[in-house]
Amino acid sequence: MVHPLGSPMAFSFKLLATSNAARLGEITTAHGAVRTPAFMPIGTQATVKGVHPSAVRATGADIILGNTYHLMLRPGAERIAVLGGLHKFMNWPHPILTDSGGFQVMSLAQLRKLDESGVTFRSHIDGALVALSPERAIEIQNLLGSDIVMQLDECLKLPATPAEIERAMRLSLRWAERCSRAFEGAAPGRALFGIVQGGDDMALRMESARALVDIGFPGYAIGGLAVGEPQEVMLRIVQETAPALPADKPRYLMGVGTPEDLLEAVRRGIDMFDCVLPTRNGRHGLAFTRYGAINLRNARHADDPRPLDEQSLYEPTRTYSRAYLHHLTRANEMLGAMLLSEINLAYYQELMAGMRASIKAGQFADFSAATRETWDRGDVPLHS
Amino acid sequence: MVHPLGSPMAFSFKLLATSNAARLGEITTAHGAVRTPAFMPIGTQATVKGVHPSAVRATGADIILGNTYHLMLRPGAERIAVLGGLHKFMNWPHPILTDSGGFQVMSLAQLRKLDESGVTFRSHIDGALVALSPERAIEIQNLLGSDIVMQLDECLKLPATPAEIERAMRLSLRWAERCSRAFEGAAPGRALFGIVQGGDDMALRMESARALVDIGFPGYAIGGLAVGEPQEVMLRIVQETAPALPADKPRYLMGVGTPEDLLEAVRRGIDMFDCVLPTRNGRHGLAFTRYGAINLRNARHADDPRPLDEQSLYEPTRTYSRAYLHHLTRANEMLGAMLLSEINLAYYQELMAGMRASIKAGQFADFSAATRETWDRGDVPLHS
Numbered sequence: 001m002v003h004p005l006g007s008p009m010a011f012s013f014k015l016l017a018t019s020n021a022a023r024l025g026e027i028t029t030a031h032g033a034v035r036t037p038a039f040m041p042i043g044t045q046a047t048v049k050g051v052h053p054s055a056v057r058a059t060g061a062d063i064i065l066g067n068t069y070h071l072m073l074r075p076g077a078e079r080i081a082v083l084g085g086l087h088k089f090m091n092w093p094h095p096i097l098t099d100s101g102g103f104q105v106m107s108l109a110q111l112r113k114l115d116e117s118g119v120t121f122r123s124h125i126d127g128a129l130v131a132l133s134p135e136r137a138i139e140i141q142n143l144l145g146s147d148i149v150m151q152l153d154e155c156l157k158l159p160a161t162p163a164e165i166e167r168a169m170r171l172s173l174r175w176a177e178r179c180s181r182a183f184e185g186a187a188p189g190r191a192l193f194g195i196v197q198g199g200d201d202m203a204l205r206m207e208s209a210r211a212l213v214d215i216g217f218p219g220y221a222i223g224g225l226a227v228g229e230p231q232e233v234m235l236r237i238v239q240e241t242a243p244a245l246p247a248d249k250p251r252y253l254m255g256v257g258t259p260e261d262l263l264e265a266v267r268r269g270i271d272m273f274d275c276v277l278p279t280r281n282g283r284h285g286l287a288f289t290r291y292g293a294i295n296l297r298n299a300r301h302a303d304d305p306r307p308l309d310e311q312s313l314y315e316p317t318r319t320y321s322r323a324y325l326h327h328l329t330r331a332n333e334m335l336g337a338m339l340l341s342e343i344n345l346a347y348y349q350e351l352m353a354g355m356r357a358s359i360k361a362g363q364f365a366d367f368s369a370a371t372r373e374t375w376d377r378g379d380v381p382l383h384s
Numbered sequence: 385m386v387h388p389l390g391s392p393m394a395f396s397f398k399l400l401a402t403s404n405a406a407r408l409g410e411i412t413t414a415h416g417a418v419r420t421p422a423f424m425p426i427g428t429q430a431t432v433k434g435v436h437p438s439a440v441r442a443t444g445a446d447i448i449l450g451n452t453y454h455l456m457l458r459p460g461a462e463r464i465a466v467l468g469g470l471h472k473f474m475n476w477p478h479p480i481l482t483d484s485g486g487f488q489v490m491s492l493a494q495l496r497k498l499d500e501s502g503v504t505f506r507s508h509i510d511g512a513l514v515a516l517s518p519e520r521a522i523e524i525q526n527l528l529g530s531d532i533v534m535q536l537d538e539c540l541k542l543p544a545t546p547a548e549i550e551r552a553m554r555l556s557l558r559w560a561e562r563c564s565r566a567f568e569g570a571a572p573g574r575a576l577f578g579i580v581q582g583g584d585d586m587a588l589r590m591e592s593a594r595a596l597v598d599i600g601f602p603g604y605a606i607g608g609l610a611v612g613e614p615q616e617v618m619l620r621i622v623q624e625t626a627p628a629l630p631a632d633k634p635r636y637l638m639g640v641g642t643p644e645d646l647l648e649a650v651r652r653g654i655d656m657f658d659c660v661l662p663t664r665n666g667r668h669g670l671a672f673t674r675y676g677a678i679n680l681r682n683a684r685h686a687d688d689p690r691p692l693d694e695q696s697l698y699e700p701t702r703t704y705s706r707a708y709l710h711h712l713t714r715a716n717e718m719l720g721a722m723l724l725s726e727i728n729l730a731y732y733q734e735l736m737a738g739m740r741a742s743i744k745a746g747q748f749a750d751f752s753a754a755t756r757e758t759w760d761r762g763d764v765p766l767h768s
Contacts, residue, residue, distance in 0.1 A: 075710075303463060327429075328431060333431050338434070338718070
């Protein structure tokens with residue numbers, strides 16, 4: 001997207017409305033707008049698993065997330081750059097956020113060394129030794145052409161010792177500075193986000209947030225959550241961290257979460273999310289619906305002619321019977337994984353759209369209560 | 385589809401044009417028309433593997449094939465009938481042909497007994513003992529609601545002894561009679577096809593064809609080919625059998641084949657085909673194109689920004705780069721199998737459409753020569 005005067009559109013965020021702490025907004029990027037609160041489907045290896053880019057768009061997604069770790073190893077960031085960038089490569093002309101690679105390095109790769117300079121690890125694909133520094137993380141994301149670039153940080157699994165949490169938070173802050181410098185001069189339609197770390201220690205979280213705001217970013221993420229801690233711990237940290245971030249910048253809670261997580265985090269002032277749950281669970285026969293999660297592998301669906309949700313805005317959710325989805329899932333047919341991935345992404349987007357509409361109307365609490373009530377009602381079996 | 389006067393449309397076949405032995409025609413069924421020569425994608429387990437029904441349609445398919453053997457075992461024909469039939473179950477409102485189950489019983493199941501009455505076998509899914517007779521094969525296909533129903537026959541693998549071939553052919557003829565009686569009273573929009581057997585023995589093939597024509601079917605298949613014999617044997621049998629079948633009925637060559645097989649069989653008077661090759665090969669990284677088969681796993685595609693065929697009528701074939709398809713295939717991403725399955729089905733349909741247009745123009749031989757020339761040219765590497 002090019003500005004009428006010829007220069008690319010600048011990255012910006014507009015806060016449009018609030019409903020208590022919940023926020024309605026819009027991010028502008030060089031590849032289009034992102035309505036917030038936004039859920040970003042995950043396109044790990046330059047594809048949202050099992051879903052055509054056109055179907056990802058049809059579910060209502062404004063933006064997807066790409067994984068720097070996977071893409072740098074295969075097919076390689078330099079290769080994607082020569083091929084015209086990630087948007088063109090994967091036929092997704094809309095906004096893309098890429099993570100820094102740090103999270104996957106620490107969860108997937110065999111780590112060789114982590115020090116001030118960065119991390120060295122062995123690729124989980126071919127065992128090759130690869131180095132990732134704050135500067136290289138930015139370079140890779142620039143090569144990919146991401147609209148939103150994430151700083152390199154160190155992600156700990158919780159629980160961790162206080163000393164470890166503090167050390168990782170301070171290292172992440174120093175890397176934030178280096179990433180900020182490395183990102184200078186990037187095109188105006190793109191943005192670098194800083195990441196708040198500090199584990200479950202609120203004092204460290206506050207220190208991290210303040211230091212990042214001092215550096216100054218066009219958006220802020222809360223990282224190091226959804227890594228094994230109880231939901232109430234996560235929500236408490238979100239609740240206390242969000243207000244410490246500038247109201248006029250987007251706030252992104254990384255790697256979260258279940259539909260309930262999204263509702264509760266939006267209530268606490270979060271604007272952006274990413275999570276593998278809708279596609280991963282879809283591949284395993286689990287559907288997210290207005291009436292909660294439904295396991296299509298269950299034999300009770302074998303003769304059920306009803307669609308998953310007749311009121312869904314997404315045509316496949318209204319069209320295919322539970323009996324058919326059950327059959328596909330039991331028969332391990334690709335189409336089962338494909339349809340349930342789409343159906344789940346569409347439910348997540350419908351939930352986000354519902355939140356956005358309710359914030360606009362100043363009725364987020366009512367929407368939240370009604371949504372919870374329908375989840376709690378649960379799925380009603382055919383012969384009940 | 386319901387006739388304006390309220391009765392379902394009768395099954396019919398119109399021969400519209402010929403170009404030497406090649407035939408252009410149109411089949412009418414209760415679910416719509418089938419332009420011939422026609423290629424039928426295979427929807428084994430009530431899904432064309434890895435392809436949305438809407439995408440199957442978008443590739444140009446008028447009709448798909450369902451496998452009675454698979455569907456009777458899972459989810460079960462009676463279940464599909466209660467759910468409204470196979471068209472509704474799999475969201476394919478267009479024509480469907482089902483095979484009789486015989487071929488898969490003999491290739492997939494552990495056969496227990498084959499005698500005059502039918503076959504008894506153990507399900508490859510749960511080991512259950514199942515019986516299939518000519519009458520049951522018709523009943524199952526009626527329950528599925530197929531537009532074109534196939535008789536039960538005995539399929540031998542070639543080579544087989546002359547005595548075996550003759551015995552199987554005569555048994556198949558007696559089963560054709562029983563299937564014909566069992567199909568009496570079926571709705572007028574549907575049709576039962578007889579199947580010519582006789583292995584590679586032309587005298588037996590002629591006898592089989594004559595006897596089936598005496599029974600009288602609205603369409604005829606040539607079965608028991610593409611089961612291990614050389615292509616020239618198959619084409620010789622097709623060449624001699626086709627003229628023995630009534631000119632005013634459709635002719636279906638079962639389980640065939642490669643693009644070259646289709647071209648050569650249409651040249652010899654065949655109207656219908658089915659084959660797993662486009663989808664199965666697509667799942668393994670092989671693309672069928674105007675320039676022959678292309679193996680996307682090959683490293684030479686890693687940096688190739690070109691689509692598989694810029695002149696294709698199918699948008700994904702023109703859109704996705706070889707580099708991207710290579711990446712998806714190497715990374716074992718579902719989207720690679722999905723896109724290549726679609727791309728291959730679209731090529732098959734484009735080939736059929738080309739044959740139909742050339743027959744209409746009386747120029748099948750020219751089309752055939754030009755098609756072969758482009759295949760022989762082969763794919764031109766990027767830096768050549």
